[in-house]
Amino acid sequence: MQNLNAACLSALIMGVFAQPAAAGVIEIAAGEGAQERLQEALIMAQPGDEIVLGAGRFELSDGLSLDVDSVTVRGAGMDASILDFTSQQGAGEGLLVTSDFVTLRDFALENPKGDGVKSKGADAIVYHRIRVTWTNGPAATNGAYGIYPVESTGILIDGSKVSGASDAGIYVGQSRAITVRNSIAEANVAGIEIENSRDALVEGNIATRNTGGILVFDLPNLPVMGGGNVILRNNLVVANDEPNFAPPGNIVAGVRRGTGILVMANDGVLVEGNILKDNPTAHVMVVAYTQQYDDTRYNPYARNVVVGPNSFGRGGDDPQLDGAAQLLAAFGGALPPVLWDGLAQGATGLTAVSGVAGWSLNLTAVGQGLAGAQPGPLTVPAPTFAFDDATVGAPAELEARLTR
Amino acid sequence: MIGRWLFGLALTAAVGAMATASQPLSGVSDAAITDGGLVRSLSDFGFFADANAQIPASGVIPYRLNTPLFSDGAEKLRFLYLPPGAQAAANGEGLLSLPVGAALIKTFAFRQDGERRLIETRVLLHRADGWVALPYQWDEAQQEARLVIAGARLTVATPAGETISYRVPNKNQCKECHGLGGAVIPIGPKARNLSGEWLASLVSAGKMDQMPQVAASLPLWEAREGEPAAAVARAYLDVNCAHCHRPGATASNSGLDLRWEQDDAHAIGIGKRPVAAGRGSGGHEFDIVPGRSDASILVHRMKSLEGGVAMPELGKSTVDEEGVAAVERWIGGM
Structure with a gap:
């Protein structure tokens, strides 16, 4: 289904969509013919059905897909029920979901050839304790995204774990009403990425050993534009020091190794309560989009970005930046936690609470390049831009599904 | 160009024969198309007078596309079925507007030791609640094709001489290509990718309301x-x-x-x-x-x-x- 319209969305948020009673439970065991048996169950399921994966390793030769509303796929645990795509021959992802009100929980995908789980135009989806792993560790030959909801309204990702993605571990694109929570993103190029999306809460996650921990940005020329209203809160963003292994050409291939949190070309992003440590380039980086674009709908500036109280440990001590040695010398061996390019659109520039240390490139024009930088200490006003928790995150109906 | 002319002639003849047939259109099961649920066997539709030879039943019209979709070099046999008395409607250069009860049938085949080997037949059925896409895999004896809801893989040799693992799509994969705005729709029969002769023959047979207006056809x-x-x-x-x-x-x-x-x-x-x-x-x-x-x-x-x-x-x-x-x-x- 395409994105729900506004009326449907408000109905969704108020929880007035009746959930069909559990119509049936279809149990699928690992073993011979798993591909056909599981795929057939996914096709023949009725709304309300629960497909239960047994413990064990499901050897799969092709991508799977689900296109029935209100279906739950439940395994015996993210370390017990494993969809193994090591021998996958076709399809662009391990599991594709294109229906609404779907719950995926307690299973793993290993070594999908493309993306792990992609849910597209799949509103009100829950990912609970899903693991996607490329077992050979970081490699450019791994698939791009681990958990990949796109063009959807109502997304809850909870207790999940992704490692080895050659783009983003958890990638939410062109969507709204999003919660990414209590999940682990390890050894991906980007740990968690919120792209061209609105109303997102990213809370209580661990991002470590990625090239960049948590990224929030907008790209031009996409069907859905105007990302913003994002809260990044109480995340542990430590030791994101993996050399960038993204294939060139992708936007994340430009992420500097050692970036904790990156905010680029977005409107309204709150960074607070996070613990950031051992991110060698910058704990927090706030910048404009620098590449050329041709899209009148696009705003390249980072607007209304607020850095609240965070715990900043050691970091910025091995930056992947031109002139790193001089910068380190100038700043006494480690760069301060917040890096800003200095580019503001009117009064919407970066603000930070008292005591947040940082430095600015003091650029004067978008796309100017680092050659024009005049680095200096960060001096920005105290925040006045207000965020409202009630406007971010997944609808309550999705939360309620976690307990079932 | 000779080939194109001959092909157009053959199709025109086929439509003409269909239109002038005095007996009622028999063979095809309209009930299977519109109300058959997940029809298990291709023969249940009755689309073919001789399935093995891919000779269509009365009322089933072969067609080709100017520029076809490549599918590992498979030979493709395409057919359109319109229920008795029903008409397609022209829709500019785009997809022909096909009535409920219509079906599109496409058989995929490869050559093996000079013989044509039928691999699969995909059908698109226009039911009251929308189009349904179903894949059928041919048996070894080449007499029947059975629904493979979850798809299949099999080894085939392509015309280029490669041995490949050929994928018969599952029902959801049909929709991955045929999906638009959440619904299943046909892809192939757009007026701009169909021959003028074939379209004209449909109109003259009373099977289409008028000749579609096409500014520029896709090249052959x-x-x-x-x-x-x-x-x-x-x-x-x-x-x-x-x-x-x-x-x-x-x-x-x-x-x-x-x-x-x-x-x-x-x-x-x-x-x-x-x-x-x-x-x-x-x-x-x-x-x-x-x-x-x-x-x-x-x-x-x-x-x-x-x-x-x-x-x-x-x-x-x-x-x-x-x-x-x-x-x-x-x-x-x-």
Whole structure:
């Protein structure tokens, strides 16, 4: 289904969509013919059905897909029920979901050839304790995204774990009403990425050993534009020091190794309560989009970005930046936690609470390049831009599904 | 050109024979099309007078496309069924508007020791609540094809001599290509990709309300050497890629729109950066770099057979060298 319209969305948020009673439970065991048996169950399921994966390793030769509303796929645990795509021959992802009100929980995908789980135009989806792993560790030959909801309204990702993605571990694109929570993103190029999306809460996650921990940005020329209203809160963003292994050409291939949190070309992003440590380039980086674009709908500036109280440990001590040695010398061996390019659109520039240390490139024009930088200490006003928790995150109906 | 003329004549004759047949249209089960649920066997539809020889039943009309979709070099046999008294409606140069009760049938075959071996037949059924896509796999005896709801894999030898693992799509995969705005729709029978003679024969047989208005037809694939490079390549991309790469379809989030009618250079990939290509980018920065097919992601992915890189994602176990050449010729001449 395409994105729900506004009326449907408000109905969704108020929880007035009746959930069909559990119509049936279809149990699928690992073993011979798993591909056909599981795929057939996914096709023949009725709304309300629960497909239960047994413990064990499901050897799969092709991508799977689900296109029935209100279906739950439940395994015996993210370390017990494993969809193994090591021998996958076709399809662009391990599991594709294109229906609404779907719950995926307690299973793993290993070594999908493309993306792990992609849910597209799949509103009100829950990912609970899903693991996607490329077992050979970081490699450019791994698939791009681990958990990949796109063009959807109502997304809850909870207790999940992704490692080895050659783009983003958890990638939410062109969507709204999003919660990414209590999940682990390890050894991906980007740990968690919120792209061209609105109303997102990213809370209580661990991002470590990625090239960049948590990224929030907008790209031009996409069907859905105007990302913003994002809260990044109480995340542990430590030791994101993996050399960038993204294939060139992708936007994340430009992420500097050692970036904790990156905010680029977005409107309204709150960074607070996070613990950031051992991110060698910058704990927090706030910048404009620098590449050329041709899209009148696009705003390249980072607007209304607020850095609240965070715990900043050691970091910025091995930056992947031109002139790193001089910068380190100038700043006494480690760069301060917040890096800003200095580019503001009117009064919407970066603000930070008292005591947040940082430095600015003091650029004067978008796309100017680092050659024009005049680095200096960060001096920005105290925040006045207000965020409202009630406007971010997944609808309550999705939360309620976690307990079932 | 002779071949085209002969083919058009044969089709016209087929439609004419159908129209003048005095006996009622028999053989095809309208109930199976409109009300059959998941019909288990292809023969239950009665689309063929001789299924093994792919001779259609009365009322089932063969057709071809000017530029066809490449499917590992499979030979394809296409048929349209319209229920008695029903008419297709012209819809400009786009998809013919087909009534409830209509069916589209496409058989995929490969040659084995000189003999045609039927692999699968896919049907699109227009039911009251929309189109339904179902895949049928032929048995060893080549007498019956059975529904394979979850798809299948089998080994075939392509015309190029490669031995491949051929994928029969599952029901959901049918929708990955045939889905638009959440519904299943036909892809192939657009007026611009059908021969004028065939369309005229439908009209004269009373099977279509009027002749569709087509500004520019897609080039005949086998006559592409004499056609402008841009028309050939854009036709190829329209037919092979644009069912996903268009607004409202499976690859809409890429922002790439490869439809024939799209005239915005950026939207068709010229100077466009990838969005979610991952390692599919192959290290290149843009979908299409004018004059540089070797630096264009689009060509890189067409040439790949690797999962996560290869395009199209479905129905491809071999590289379409002719298609690659057509697109390279276009980009090279930009």
